[in-house]
Amino acid sequence: MVKVVLIGSGNLAQHLIVAFQKAEKSGNAIQLLQVYARSADTLSHLLPAEKITSSFDTLQNADVYIIAVSDNAIATVASQLPFENKLVVHTSGAMPMDALDVKNRRGVFYPLQTFTKNKKVAFDGIPICLETEQMEDLNILEALAKTISKKGITIHPEQRKALHVAAVFVNNFTNHLYQIGETICKEHQVPFDILHPLIEETAAKIKNISPSEAQTGPAIRKDSKTIAAHQALLNDPTQKQLYTILTQSIQDNVKKL
Amino acid sequence: MVKVVLIGSGNLAQHLIVAFQKAEKSGNAIQLLQVYARSADTLSHLLPAEKITSSFDTLQNADVYIIAVSDNAIATVASQLPFENKLVVHTSGAMPMDALDVKNRRGVFYPLQTFTKNKKVAFDGIPICLETEQMEDLNILEALAKTISKKGITIHPEQRKALHVAAVFVNNFTNHLYQIGETICKEHQVPFDILHPLIEETAAKIKNISPSEAQTGPAIRKDSKTIAAHQALLNDPTQKQLYTILTQSIQDNVKKL
Missing domain, CATH: 3.40.50.720 (NAD(P)-binding Rossmann-like Domain)
Structure with missing residues (x-):
């Protein structure tokens, strides 16, 4: 007891x-x-x-x-x-x-x-x-x-520190990406809940396959036309910057694997 | 038929x-x-x-x-x-x-x-x-x-375009954040699956409350000590840059609300 x-x-x-x-x-x-x-x-x-x-x-x-x-x-x-x-x-x-x-x-x-x-x-x-x-x-x-x-x-203490940083990426920062998604939807009169099944599946997927295998989208396909169209659609400078850096990071990562 | x-x-x-x-x-x-x-x-x-x-x-x-x-x-x-x-x-x-x-x-x-x-x-x-x-x-x-x-x-065509960009944020970019989380775990000999329940709950949460209400973590708390400690722990320059921009974006966003 x-x-x-x-x-x-x-x-x-x-x-x-x-x-x-x-x-x-x-x-x-x-x-x-x-x-x-x-x-x-x-x-x-x-x-x-x-x-x-x-x-x-x-x-x-x-x-x-x-x-x-x-x-x-x-x-x-x-x-x-x-x-x-x-x-x-x-x-x-x-x-x-x-x-x-x-x-x-x-x-x-x-x-x-x-x-x-x-x-x-x-x-x-x-x-x-x-x-x-x-x-x-x-x-x-x-x-x-x-x-x-x-x-x-x-x-160990060092592991807990690392876990906490990793948790910030997969929780706090991920939630912020959800928020950006919501903002883009609102700006174009689309209800955000259309994206709920996608969000759920994205999270569920990595229980069975590693995130590097699960990566999809224009960045990893190097689909430069779509990337350019997306960047043109984003008005907010921070959103645009995040789009660019995350796209680059996904592409750099492929080289490392 | x-x-x-x-x-x-x-x-x-x-x-x-x-x-x-x-x-x-x-x-x-x-x-x-x-x-x-x-x-x-x-x-x-x-x-x-x-x-x-x-x-x-x-x-x-x-x-x-x-x-x-x-x-x-x-x-x-x-x-x-x-x-x-x-x-x-x-x-x-x-x-x-x-x-x-x-x-x-x-x-x-x-x-x-x-x-x-x-x-x-x-x-x-x-x-x-x-x-x-x-x-x-x-x-x-x-x-x-x-x-x-x-x-x-x-x-409408414009809505589909916006939805697709939003989908890139909540799916492709989110998956990339999962991958960064996995990389940090590996570097510190922590099994990534410890983070699965957190990833699942982060995704489940926003079905009931909006992402802006759901935001937690050192960025929104303006916990500068923890932010500095996290940045010191990150060795990869892209990870460090993403940490900084996402933290800044979360903090800027509070001002806009």
């Missing part, structure tokens, strides 16, 4: 509360003792009042303390904890483990997923990247990860 | 053959009379020999002739057809309708999807963009589209 105290009330914290509670109800070996929130109201729809605290001094004794706050706040929160030599982890893809105060045993519990407010996420298939200073603490995090996901993965 | 002759044996042609045959078997009002292929062998796994021809002179009398060949070959094929005043359409997102020879009634039948060899695609949900010169021909294409998909959509 892993006893957990969660610190934070934001988007990821709320998704974790839901996941931990679901795991508890399913009889998994986890107990969410308490959640810290600066303002208890933010969590009252998720938890009974007695499980929420707004004071670090009333934090209960747990096996692991999960700090699920914004990257910039991690160090401050970690230094305010009124105890020592306990397992304290953060949930960030980008921050080093030593953003946490050295007075406690440190670790990282990083669920590799994009979390949207009010949109349920199945934790089941989400990889949770784990790091600790001490081997025994890794066992605790693995046991905890197992209660909500099938994919607890031990990684 | 729409009688169809298909011209072409490539990737899209083969997917259409499968879809039309499935529709025929389900009793939908379509009949695939014949398919033209330069070499009959390429289609022998899909069709009985008597349905394949390698000579334009033996093409049967149909309601619509679908030219599903590469963009560059459309004009040549259309001009070689030994008949006049019949409905001839191409399947390209990028080519204008008048790539087709004026001796026939012209149109476009453009399924907006990415087609991969040996990967089944459910035509059911695929939008098929339709254009014709004459109103009665639009009825034929609509009837045909209905036999394989729920989404036959009449669009």
